[in-house]
Amino acid sequence: MYVSSGNRGGSPLGIVVQDGKITYNSPSSLSGLYLIGLNKDNLLVVKDIDGMSAADFESYVNEAGIRDAVAFQEESSDSNNHFVPLIINNEARVLKGQGSGANPRTAIGQRADGAILLLVTDGRGASGHLGATASDLISVMQEYGAVNAANLDGGSSSTMVYNGGYEMTSVTFYYQNSSWKLPTAFVVMPK
Template structure:
C-alpha cells in the first residue's frame, strides 16, 4: 500500500491557478494593443488617402473638372449656395454669369428655316398613319428617362392652372383638359423652393395670346415656343416680336442648345451639371420630341447634362432644341386618350386617370406648376383660360398657399 502523500507533496502537485488569470490578462492586453494599432493605422491610411484626394481634387485638371461638374450640379438645385464650398463664392458667381452669357450667345445663332411643316411632304403624309404620340425609353451612362414624340406639332398647347392663386400638377392639367399627354414647361418664382407654383418667370403665351409678361413688350427674354405653322421657336425675343412672328404657344426658359442641326454645347463640361431634365426639340419634318430625364435617384438614375440631351436629340435628327424647367419639376404624364388602357375603360364606362410615366425626383410627388406642354387631338377646343388676367405680377405672393 503506498504511503500517503504529505501535505506539502499534495499542495506541490496541484496546478497553480493564480497563473491562469495572468495569461488571460496578457491576451486581452495584446488584443487591445492590436486593436489600437489597427485603429491608428486606419486613421493614418485615411489621412494619406484624403490628402492625396484633396491634392488631386484641387490641383489636377481631372479633379478640377469633377469639381466644376459638382458645382454645376448644385447650381441647378435648391442648394446652389453649397457650390461655394467647392469652387468659392467668387467663382460661383462668375460661373453662373458665364452660363447666362453663353445662353445669350447661343440665342444669337440665326435660324435657317430647316423645318418644313407645310403638310405636302411625303414624310408628313406618312406620319398620318402613325399614332399621334409615341413614348420611347432613353438612357445613358448615369441616367434613364423617356422620350415623348409628337408627330403633329400643331397639336401642342401651353396649359395653365385652372384656378388663380396656386399652381397645378401636370397630371391634373392633363386630366382636367382631357389631353393625350403632357410635360412640364416654363420656370416659375419659387422662394426657397417652397413656392406655390403660381407665378411664372418671363412670358407665357397660349392660343396666340399673351397670358403673362413680367417685362416690357419690347424687352427680349429667352423663350421656347411654337408658331402658328407648327415650327419651334427658341432663343431670345421680345413679346412684340413673337406676336409679329405668329408665335402661338411659348414659355420662358433657356438655353437653346441645338440650332440648324448643330449642337451648340461643345463638351460635357459645359453641360450645366448633372440633373433631372426636361427639354424640347424638333426635327426637319416638324416632329417634336420631349426628353424627360429622371435624376437624383441612385440605383435608378442620377441625371444628365445638357450635353447628354443634345446628343440624344442629334442622334434622332433634331434641328432645333431648347431646355425647359427641370429638377423636381420634370414629369411626363400620359392622359386618358393616350393611355393604352383607355379603350378598355371606355368600354366599361370607367374613367382612367392620367398616369405619370417617368419617375420624378421629388420625394413629395409632383410639383405645382404654372405651365405645361399638353398634346390634344383638337387643340382649338381646349378650354385654357388666362388666370393671370388683370393681375399685377409685382403683387403676386408666390409663397402664399
C-alpha cells in the same frame, strides 16, 4: 394661375403665350430669358428675349406668329443649371461647363419633318438614375433627328404625364405620388 410658396412651384417667370394670346407678359423680370414655343406654322422657336419690354414682346409675338410659348432663363455662371439652346438650325451648342451636371431634365426639340420631340429624364438617384447633362440632352436630341432643341426647367419640374398617368414624377421631397405644382406645361392633345 397657380401661385405657391415654400419652394413648391409657383407663378410663371417672363412670358406665357397660349393659343396666340399673351397670358403673362413680364420679359424684363429676369435677365437671360429665352422664349421656347411654337409659331402658327408649328415650328419650334427658341428666341433670346433678354431686354425686351412688354410692348416689344407683344410686337414680336404678333410679327412672328407665336402661338404657344414659355420662358426659361439662360444663366452664364456655373452656379445653376440654366442653359437653354441645345441645337439651333442643326448646330449643336458648344458647351462651356455652364451648369451642365447630371440632373433630372426636360427638353423639347423638332425634327426636319416637323415632328416634336419631348424628353424627360429621371435623376438624383431616383430609380437608380443620376440624370442627364447638357451633353446628354444634345446627344439624345441628335439621335432622334432634332434640328432645333431647347432645355426647359428640370430638376423637380421634370414630369411627364401620358393618358392621365405619370410616366415620371418630379424628383422632390415635397410630393411622394404626384408632381411639383407647375405654372406652365406643354400639353399635347388629340384634335
